[in-house]
Amino acid sequence: MLETLSQKREPALADGDAVIRLSHVHKIYPMGDFEVHALRGISLEIKRGEFVAIMGPSGSGKSTMMNIIGCLDRPTKGHYFLEGVDVSTVDKPGLADIRNKNVGFVFQSFNLVPRTSALENVELPLIYAGVSSNERIRRAREALATVGLADRERNMPNQLSGGQQQRVALARALVNNPAIILADEPTGALDTRTSVEVMEIFQRLNRERSLTLIIVTHEPDIAQYAGRIIQFRDGRIRRDIPVGNRKDAAQILRELPPESEEEDYDEDEPVRDT
């Protein structure tokens, strides 16, 4: 079934086809005697090449939404079609394969494997895809070059700044050519300038490769870089609107004062999860 997924991706889905389609998705967590309704019947379509920002307060269900879209979790009710294939009933190993081939993750706290070089971190998905060693290194280098870190492949995560770590994480998400990239608060641990830099890469990839990007954020100005904002509240979609005056990260980066030359070495960068 994996093969059908990846085969369908390239030719069958042109721009404008739905990469993600959710139909009446519910997620219910049993909590002893209670049941927590995290999602109450979400129906949603995201097309290939879209850049979507998901917003909402904590407890609104946006994290649950991310987990389902990222195939880390399954809906309790309803259906989720990823590239036209219903993945709501796939078993655990099957979900792992889908995450490996079709989804790329970027986390707020970077989530790089400690004491493992940037290159090896990027290679990780390829190991689980059964790619040969030489091919792994070639593709990992390519991905690192895409995020502008070709010269940092030997560095360990603790020898990289926050922004650099997040770019390594992005390279790792890209390396297996996934259909979608999911970013959970990707700028939550970064300063303003670095945030803009990361958004610049996101926008570039979205524009140049028609990569489908979904970011979860609670910073309105970050959401302005996306093309569409979906707001969650109490397990439901409250608003789903296109972004009117979309921000161009490259433009903003040029206008930013060239403060603090290099962002090298910042070991004590606070790394916190929400």
Next chain:
Amino acid sequence: MKMNLFAILKVAFRALGRNKLRTALTMLGIIIGVSAVIVLVSIGQGAQSMVLDQISNMGSNMIFVMPGNLNFGGASMGMGAASTLTDEDVLAMEREIPTIAAASPGVNASGQLVFGNQNWFVRMQGTNEKFPRIRNWNVEQGEFFTEGDVRSSARVIVLGKTVSDKLFPGLDPIGQTIRVRNLPFRVVGVLAAKGQSMVGQDQDDTAVIPYTTAQRKLLGQQIPSINQAMISAISQEATGVTQNQITVLLRQRHKIPASESDDFFVRNMTDAANTFEQLTTIMTLLLGSIAAISLVVGGIGIMNIMLVSVTERTREIGIRMAVGARPNYVRLQFLMESVALSLMGGLIGVIIGGALAAVVSRVLGWPTLVSALSVLISFAFATAIGVFFGYYPAHKAAALDPIEALRYE
């Protein structure tokens, strides 16, 4: 999904390399266990092979026949005291029992051997020309005496290595004449060195003469009698049958009625060897299993540390799962780590155990034998322990929920 075993192995070794002290301490348990098994089993097997060597050293498929008890006014004089066995019996046995390869009468004599100003007290063995074949004991220098020498009760003597060295330090003993109880004997040969016996006796402190010479010239017997018969069966399997046939034949020849007991004793060295072998095998197993307990304790150490490691690396496991590691893959990775621990521990343990066995045999003088089998078994056992005690932690890692694992602090 294709598995990349080499890549997982690399990841496993990397993980072990990150915490070297912990890895070393965990391995120590296995190292001690394996080396204890190797050393103790090597001591057991060394003892076994020494005993068996010495039994086979006594001769090939040996059977001893000794004359029986002599009752002297109600007092038992002990085995071999009676003169109920003759060289005729020995000849008859060799003639009539097809499973006997060679037989020789044995007559004991002792006395002072003198050459020039050297002298040495020796317990001599009177035997026939088949002695080298029966005892598996060849001459190193010169020749053994012949059938003709036996028939003519010739005064010829073959010296043990120790005796030769004492009487002829730095000289060639062959052809020399020595005096035994004041009778001149010509030295025709020197036996190859055989070393110590099981009980620590110097087997080379001996001399061999024709049994007829011993009977007539040295002991001056009126009625020639022999102290024992040495018999070599054609094969080890045949020793039991041969022993029975000897009993039947001798009872017949000695005209012993069915109601009476034998007037001789038959000792089968194969039986003795088997008994010793069983004893030493039990000893080896006992020593080995005591050592194996420490190996199991080492395994528990591995399990303990792997559980800690899984907990510590929960987040890493979450990351791996998020990027596509199947639960089986995670399980395999942790299993590989514990197996790598126990295998490396096993390898070092084998080396240390081998070295310790060498030290034991050097310093304590105990014979030790590190067999390929014991190395293989302790290696396999160590690996099995790695799998057994590594499985639960690995399973725990594989069962983690990626969402929870990613959130783990």
